[in-house]
Amino acid sequence: MxxxxxxxxxxxxxxxxxxxxxxxxxxxxxxxxxxxxxxxxxxxxxxxxxxxxxxxxxxxxxxxxxxxxxxxxxxxxxxxxxxDSEEEVFGELRVTTAIGFGTLWLAPRLAKLYEQYPDLNIDLMLEERVLDLPMREADVAIRMKEPSQADLIRKRLMSVRMRLYASRKYIEAHGEPTSLSDLSAHRLICQNVNSEQVGAGANFVTSLLANDVSKMLYVNNYYGVLQAVRNDLGIGVLPNYLMQDFPDLVRILDEVESSEVPVYLAYPEELRQSKRIAAFRDFVQEEIISHRKQLRDKENR
Missing domain, CATH: 1.10.10.10 (Winged helix-like DNA-binding domain superfamily/Winged helix DNA-binding domain)
Structure with missing residues (x-):
C-alpha cells in the first residue's frame, strides 16, 4: 500500500x-x-x-x-x-501524571530541571485517566499505582498516604478534633468516593464518613481540596507529600491515615536509551530524596 x-x-x-x-x-x-x-x-x-x-x-x-x-x-x-542518540538533552518530553501530584508537587519543581536542561520542553498532561504509554500517548508517566501495561520499564519512587489537615485559622475558630467522632462537628473537604482517584483515598474517605459527618465539600482533585483548606473552609483529606511545601497546614488526628499508595515512574521499553527520559527520571529521583530528607529533619526536630 x-x-x-x-x-x-x-x-x-x-x-x-x-x-x-x-x-x-x-x-x-x-x-x-x-x-x-x-x-x-x-x-x-x-x-x-x-x-x-x-x-x-x-x-x-x-x-x-x-x-x-x-x-x-x-x-x-x-x-x-x-x-536521543545525540549527547544533548533537548526536544519535547510528554509527561503524564495525576492532577494533584502534577500541580502540587511536580510542576513547582520543574524550574530546577530547566536550569539543568534549558533546551528540554516538557508537555505536562495532568489527568486521572491512565494514558497508553506503549501507544505513545505520553513518553513517561508518574502513577499512583503500579502500571499494568506490558513492555514498560517501571520504578517505584515513594509511598503516599492520605491524611487530615486544616488551617491554623480554622482550628482557632472551630477547635481541633481529638477523636474521629468529633468530625461530625466539622466540614469535611474531600473527593467524592465515586470520583476517579486511587482506591486508598476513596476507602479512607468512606471510613471517615462512617463517623456521622454531615457537612461536606466535595472537590474532584487535591488542588481544589488544598485551596479550600487553606481558605479555612474545613478539614481536608490530602496527600502527605504536601507537608514540605505547605508548612502552614496542621495535621489533624495524627494516628488517622489511609493505607499506603505506591508511586511509580514508568516509560516504554523502546525508550530505554532516551536521554530525555533519563534526565527526567534522575531529576525526579533526586527531588524525592531531598523531599524525604526534609520530612525526616522536620519530624526529628
Whole structure:
C-alpha cells in the first residue's frame, strides 16, 4: 500500500476536510482529492462520507485510520530514539501524571530541571485517566499505582498516604478534633468516593464518613481540596507529600491515615536509551530524596 496515499488519508481524516489537510500537507485540494480517490479505488471501498459540513469516516475508513494512527505513533517513537542518540538533552518530553501530584508537587519543581536542561520542553498532561504509554500517548508517566501495561520499564519512587489537615485559622475558630467522632462537628473537604482517584483515598474517605459527618465539600482533585483548606473552609483529606511545601497546614488526628499508595515512574521499553527520559527520571529521583530528607529533619526536630 502506497505510504504517501496513507499519509494523505491520515491528514484528511484528522482534519475532516480536504482543504485543511491540503494546508497541512502543502498540497492543493485537488491533489489531495485525487490521492484519496486513488486510495479508495485501490482498496475497492469508500473511506469517507462526504457532506456539506465536511468529511466523516466510514466504518472501513475508521479501521484504516486506527492503523495509520498506530503507524504515526511508532514513527514518532522511532524519531524520538534517533534524536536521543545525540549527547544533548533537548526536544519535547510528554509527561503524564495525576492532577494533584502534577500541580502540587511536580510542576513547582520543574524550574530546577530547566536550569539543568534549558533546551528540554516538557508537555505536562495532568489527568486521572491512565494514558497508553506503549501507544505513545505520553513518553513517561508518574502513577499512583503500579502500571499494568506490558513492555514498560517501571520504578517505584515513594509511598503516599492520605491524611487530615486544616488551617491554623480554622482550628482557632472551630477547635481541633481529638477523636474521629468529633468530625461530625466539622466540614469535611474531600473527593467524592465515586470520583476517579486511587482506591486508598476513596476507602479512607468512606471510613471517615462512617463517623456521622454531615457537612461536606466535595472537590474532584487535591488542588481544589488544598485551596479550600487553606481558605479555612474545613478539614481536608490530602496527600502527605504536601507537608514540605505547605508548612502552614496542621495535621489533624495524627494516628488517622489511609493505607499506603505506591508511586511509580514508568516509560516504554523502546525508550530505554532516551536521554530525555533519563534526565527526567534522575531529576525526579533526586527531588524525592531531598523531599524525604526534609520530612525526616522536620519530624526529628
Amino acid at each position: 502506497d505510504w504517501d496515499k496513507l499519509r494523505i488519508f491520515h491528514a484528511v481524516a484528522d482534519a475532516g476536510s480536504l482543504t485543511h489537510a491540503g494546508d497541512v500537507l502543502h498540497l492543493s485540494q485537488s491533489a489531495v482529492s485525487r490521492q484519496i480517490r486513488a486510495l479508495e479505488e485501490s482498496l475497492n471501498t469508500t473511506l469517507f462520507h462526504r457532506h456539506a459540513r465536511g468529511l466523516i469516516l466510514t466504518e472501513q475508513g475508521e479501521l484504516l485510520f486506527d492503523a495509520t494512527a498506530a503507524m504515526n505513533k511508532r514513527l514518532d517513537a522511532a524519531a524520538a530514539r534517533i534524536r
